[in-house]
Amino acid sequence: MIEVLPRNILRFAVLVFLQVFLLNNIQLSGFINPYLYVLFILLLPFETARWFLLFAAFTLGLTIDIFSKTPGLHSSATVLMAFLRPYVLNYLAPRGGYDPGTYPRVYYYGPGWFFKYASVLIFIHHLFLFYLEVFHFYDFFFTLWRVVLSSAFSVFLVVLSQYFIYRR
Amino acid sequence: MRNLFRFITRHHFVFLFVLIQLISLTLLFQHNNYHRTVIANTTRSIKGVLNTRIYTLREYLSLRETNKELLEENTRLRNQLIDSYKTTEVPVEKEFDSAYNKQYEYIPAKVVNNSTNKQHNFITINKGRIHGIEKEMGVVSSNGVVGIITGISQNFSTIIPVLNINLRLSAKIEESGYFGSLFWEGKDSRRVSLIDIPHHAEVSRDNQVVTSGYSAIFPAGIKIGTIEDYKITGGNFYKATVELSTNFQNLSYVYVIRNHFQQEQIELENTERYD
Incomplete structure (x- = not known):
């Protein structure tokens, strides 16, 4: 088993690479933009210090921002998501809490739990990101529709990744 | 802690x-x-x-104050009415011709923006081109001179006030009639300087400084302020410190002056210059 830190650094690099060079170039029917990179925040261990969570989210967001030339946009949304992660985890905790030595993954807590966990956080992230990007409310429902479709697609990719890469 | x-x-x-x-x-x-x-x-x-x-x-x-100012102005104007003077003349029938010799017309306006703390202060008023305002018109308040119109839009105009180091006015001392050039040094929003008064002129404290009427912008005799202090500079001229009669800090209503003969005077003066 690979150690936690190198494993996460590797995951960070791979996700940023995928996002920047592959997913950012895919725009399904013009307005669906999946953001898979948030998977990094989702998969951090339960015991991660909360301050580290924020810094990691900021670094991740800023890295994506640098490549997509939108400084502050993704970092802001990702930091918000990281901030809410402990509360969401708390809310979804199984009776008796999370077992030590486990990670927030389908393998340990099942697809239902993981789906709820991922979709809540991804929806919040996308909601904040898309509205911050358009920065007005004139086309409120159009933007909301984009948020919903993109979130669905991102959740789909995130859950899928669990079955393809992280089976163990 | x-x-x-x-x-x-x-x-x-x-x-x-x-x-x-x-x-x-x-x-x-x-x-x-x-x-x-x-x-x-x-x-x-x-x-x-x-x-x-x-x-x-x-x-x-500042309604109370504005009311007071208006009241004072009304009183002053009322006192100038012909009716206020006792006449021994036997009235003869006279036709009133409004186009006869009316030179100045006043357009009331409200101040919507104002600054006094910069070197280049500006005032904005709520009257513009559609109200007949034009560039180079003089602006006064009920207390004295305010400035000159420099920019106009459809509904608004900007005034370059006396409190702007770029503005120079021709001013004279009411008592003696000597005139000089008036400008702001950019320091005190209550005081301006009057220079180029010849040293043989009689100047004393509390002399009134008024517009000279030479510039075709202001009528002669509009109050600017009171001489507070004076000294000889450069050997031949007096430099006087004038305390402004207009308080720019609470300015709210002003009058823009239209001079019906301004065009004529300027044209005439320009022909003289080319000869």
């Missing part, structure tokens, strides 16, 4: 989040043209609304 630290450490997660979020948003609003423009536009319109509100409030608060 101890409690404050405890409070911060207990909620460090929230504080850290707010801090990092602020950094992100600062980045966003400073380095993305689109977001920066939207923010700038929003603040500008909010500021506009606030300014109007504040001005309405201020106007309300």
Whole structure:
């Protein structure tokens, strides 16, 4: 088993690479933009210090921002998501809490739990990101529709990744 | 203090989040043209609304003073009415011809923006081209000279007031009739300087300084201020410090002066210059 830190650094690099060079170039029917990179925040261990969570989210967001030339946009949304992660985890905790030595993954807590966990956080992230990007409310429902479709697609990719890469 | 630290450490997660979020948003609003423009536009319109509100409030608060000023002005004007003078003349029938010799016309306006704390102060009023305002018109308040119109739009005009280091006015001492050049040194918003008064002129404290009427902008004899102090500079001329009669800090109503003969005078003077 690979150690936690190198494993996460590797995951960070791979996700940023995928996002920047592959997913950012895919725009399904013009307005669906999946953001898979948030998977990094989702998969951090339960015991991660909360301050580290924020810094990691900021670094991740800023890295994506640098490549997509939108400084502050993704970092802001990702930091918000990281901030809410402990509360969401708390809310979804199984009776008796999370077992030590486990990670927030389908393998340990099942697809239902993981789906709820991922979709809540991804929806919040996308909601904040898309509205911050358009920065007005004139086309409120159009933007909301984009948020919903993109979130669905991102959740789909995130859950899928669990079955393809992280089976163990 | 101890409690404050405890409070911060207990909620460090929230504080850290707010801090990092602020950094992100600062980045966003400073380095993305689109977001920066939207923010700038929003603040500008909010500021506009606030300014109007504040001005309405201020106007309300100074109603008593404005009333007093208007009352004084009314009294002064009433005193100038023919009816106020006792006449021994036997009245003969006379036709009133309004086009006969009316040279100056006054257009009332309200101040909507004003500054007194810069070197280049400006005043904005709520009358513009559609109200007949033109460039180079003089502006006075009930207390004295205010400035000259420099910019006009459809509904608004800007005034370059006496309190702007670029403005020079021709002014004279009412008692002796000697004239000089009046300008602001950019320091005290209550005082201006009057220079080029010849040293043989009789000058004393409390002399009234009024417009000279030479410039075709202001009628002669409009109050500017009172001489507070004077000294000889450069050997031949007096330099006087004049305390302004207009208080620019609470200016709210002004009159723009239209000189019906301004065009004629300027044209004539220009032909003289070319000869």
